[in-house]
Amino acid sequence: MSDKDNKGSMTVAEAGRKGGETVRNERGREFYETIGRKGGATVKAERGRSFYEEIGRKGGETVKAERGAKFYEEIGKKGGDRVKATRGPNFYEEIGRKGGQKVKKLIEEGKRAARAAMAAQEGAAGGAQPQEGASQAPAPSGEPAGPNQNE
Known part of the structure; x- marks a missing residue:
């Protein structure tokens, strides 16, 4: 028996399409956005970020x-x-400048952190190291220690 043996009956595909149109007309676009977000959150919770990375990679390879x-x-x-066209020709200059400033800031922070870690490591390894330019020999008694004491 075919899908349309009875007059007025419709196929499953036709019924689905008609139902989808009815829902769209009654509930609007926001309904689909909401259920899409909920579905996405559920999939993310169940499968994790790696799932999206994998399907994105596969999709990119297919395309x-x-x-x-x-x-x-x-x-x-x-x-x-x-x-x-939307943001104007100066947009790329602006984001390039901001990106460059951010990179510079990150490099400076990294250097500071490295210096602090090195100082902490040196301090833990055997006491504080003398600062550059400071005399390593003790000053003779009664005389103040100075940077050129050993010369």
């Missing part, structure tokens, strides 16, 4: 195999042109 590397070049250019 690359089907469309070629040139596809990514084209959509990247389109996206860049769109951002430039």
Whole structure:
């Protein structure tokens, strides 16, 4: 027996499409956004971040195999042109400057942390080391110690 033997009956696909249209018309786009967010949160909780990384990688490989590397070049250019048109030509200069400042700050913080760690390690290894330029020999009695004491 076929799906449409009875007059007025519809296929499962037709019923699903009709039901989907009814829900869309009654509840609107926000409904689908809400259930999508809830579903995404549930999947994330059940499968973790690595699941999304894996399906993203697989999807990227599939698209690359089907469309070629040139596809990514084209959509990247389109996206860049769109951002430039939307935000103006100075946008890239501004974010480049901000990025450069952030990198500089991170490098400085890293250097400070490395110096502090080295100082702590030296302090733990055998006491404080004399500062650069300080005399290592004790001053003769009655005379103040100075930076050029041994000269």
